[in-house]
Amino acid sequence: MRRSAHLRIAIAAATVLLGAASSLARADPAAPDPTALLLFAPAIVSDNSITQADASDLGEAFREDLRRELTDQGFKVLDPKPEAPSAPGPEAIAAAARAEGAAWAALPRLGIDRSRLSYSARIYEAGEGALAAAAAFSTFAGIGALPLLERSARTAALRASAYRSAASGASPRELIPYRITLLSPDEGAAVSLSGGSTGDEDAYLGRIAGGRLLLPYLALEPGSQISIVVSQRGKRSAIVETLAGEGEQTVQAPPLQDSERQALSIETGPGRLLGLGLGYRYFLEPDWVFLFADGRAYAGYDFGAGSFPLFHAEAWEGAGAYLVLPPASPIRAGISAGCGLLFSFASISGDERFFDLALVPVKAFAEIKVSGPMSARLSIEAAYSLGLGSGIAEMGWMGGSLPLLFSVGMAWRL
């Protein structure tokens, strides 16, 4: 079962439990028999795809299954008086049960639609008509449904028994009777309970209004960890971690950061220390997929005898993506690919301007968040020169003795 489904059941159970607990506190201990249960006749809704007789047989079988299983669980099963409603609602059920001196009431329901049978068994607490336990299923409306009806009856009886035990104070679980208030400066941001690393879907809890959200009741044990996700369109989601405590709790969510839609960077690297590279990224998918255009201008100069600076102006373009870790992570990494238009200038006689073309089949980068929108970036790229006749870079991998180009720099999210 998915975690969100667990949560919903837990919330419902906790709500019912609290309701039952308060009801028990107000109940007159001398009034109903705490084990007496009024078992109603099955409520059947059929489209006549099977005969009425067959439908009635299925209903009676289900009722008898319930009678037997509830009896096995210690309930004293009573039949309603003839004037009792045939298809009552919870309040009517509760009233009828109280009138019979029963603390519980059970109602089987069957629906038949195009030979499909859907059924449920609901057991109500007679004090306020709160639902105490239920079991439901569906199958083909035939003789093959009988084992399933029996199994569902047993399930409902077991749940009712467990509920009765919990309501009488026998439950070892201690639920927290308070709620959490989340404070956030992001008005309108959606708040949900994280599905965590299990892959469960996040459970929606509400939206920030007036700088806060009082979270719905969460059935949690003290000390259990809560991961609350705050998200808003155009911004990066934030995860707020907290531990369920012993009292009222107020949790402050950090301001949501804008998603990365554009970014600027400066960089340099071995062989390009005498100059600077400027980079621009435009994100097709905010925070993840981008186009880039990098410009570099620098001088190659080894300070050796006979050497003069050789000037390079480069324009690199391409596309890339972050592949590792979500946007809010302190470290992220990805790859990109593209090509470079490379111009070189030398103060020499004869040819003095050169043009090379290079491909970058892969460039790997990693970023470490420094503060705010600023990150430090390390890149390693393999650039392959096409060896144009107009250039000075031979056909092959660029970079000299180590055919890789390294870069370090800083990046700013715009």
Next chain:
Amino acid sequence: MRKVAALVLSLASLMLGACSYLLQDPYAQFMEKAAGAADLGSSLGSGISYLGMTEASSGSTTYLFLEILASSGSKIVKALSASSLTLSGLSGQGSPSTLCAAVDAKGDYVVAGLAYAPSSLAADSLDAALPGFLASDAAAGLNYIFTSAAAASAQLSYSTYDASWASAAPFQKAFRSDLSSWRLARVLLLDDGSLALLAFQGSAAKGSLLAAVYPSLAAFAASTESALDASSASRSAVVNIDTNQAGIGSTEGLPAWPTSEGLVVLLSDANGGFRLARYGYDGGAEKDEYSVDSRPDAAFYFEPSGRYWFLYEKSANKLYKLRTWWTD
């Protein structure tokens, strides 16, 4: 103490290596030394093979002679201005035995058996066959032709001609006696008029280069000692090399060039790259080196002056004039 010294040296080497890597141009490191560049693709045409380069000066004009093998099988010499790297009208064609590019005693360029006046570049035939290296003594009016024997020999043979190439006188000198036979690889005059001879001795695997520098052609001729003898040469260097690594035996000749500043030899690195090592004439100790490992397709030539060197990229037909790494 030795361990400490070794550690210090290792660290220093590591730091120098790191520094060198940090400053290494990602395109072509040698271009930082460039003084000129020329694209020779259209002028040389296709289907040619590179053979070698030689520089010769007459008066104030210096030509770089580029020797190529045409697809027809004949050798062609193209003369380029050594300063601008532009092609001149001077070119020659001949058989390998007559190919020569140098300046004779009259100041004419002698290319492939023809003499060209520096002013007009008009060709004039020579009576003398020139099966070897030409070095001239303008003051004495003598041309020296050193025999370029294909096979190693115990004798160094040369002939002298007068300025008009009219009369010839053959001479022979025994190579230094403590070593066996040698093969003369280069003969050239350095800037100060001194004569540099480069010979090679060895097998296909191991060999020695011997560079000997004499004060002048006349001093060489007047010497009674055996050729290339350290006692007769004013300076000399013996460099033992792995000939396989140096690529000796290729059609481009011996990849070693005597200069006024030392003998430069192209060597292979252990990792398959190439480096140019410079050896001093005071015994042959290596002075410095320069990595050219990113240019396996290149051919090299060093000016006798030691100020410039040339890098010719064969596949791209590109020629670069470069400052030497020891010249400020």
